[in-house]
Amino acid sequence: MQRILSSPNPLEVSELKQRLEGAGIACLTRNETLGSFIGVVPLTEGVPELWIEDDAKMADALRVKQNWKAEDSVAGSPWVCPVCGQTSEAQFTSCWKCGASKPGA
Ligand SMILES: [Zn+2]
Numbered sequence: 001m002q003r004i005l006s007s008p009n010p011l012e013v014s015e016l017k018q019r020l021e022g023a024g025i026a027c028l029t030r031n032e033t034l035g036s037f038i039g040v041v042p043l044t045e046g047v048p049e050l051w052i053e054d055d056a057k058m059a060d061a062l063r064v065k066q067n068w069k070a071e072d073s074v075a076g077s078p079w080v081c082p083v084c085g086q087t088s089e090a091q092f093t094s095c096w097k098c099g100a101s102k103p104g105a
Pocket of ligand 1 (some may be wrong): 084085086095097099
């Protein structure tokens with residue numbers, strides 16, 4: 001069994017878990033804090049972790065993880081305003097120059 005991810009964000013862990021299971025890779029979480037344990041367990045201990053059950057699947061799992069990260073960065077790309085052509089950073093949902101909405105947002 002090998003650890004593929006540890007993240008203070010339990011949502012991130014469960015997201016990757018879904019991806020891996022979708023790819024047929026058995027995995028399990030440890031120290032998952034989703035639910036009623038939030039606020040009870042100190043944040044400094046028990047960072048959520050994701051483990052691959054079958055070591056032979058580790059290479060596949062890493063590929064899934066890379067694709068997942070790549071998609072993340074695409075979603076975080078700057079976008080170009082269709083009205084005035086100004087480029088805005090990904091976190092803005094409307095054009096900082098003319099106020100037009102981000103396409104698809
Ligand atoms: Zn604009």
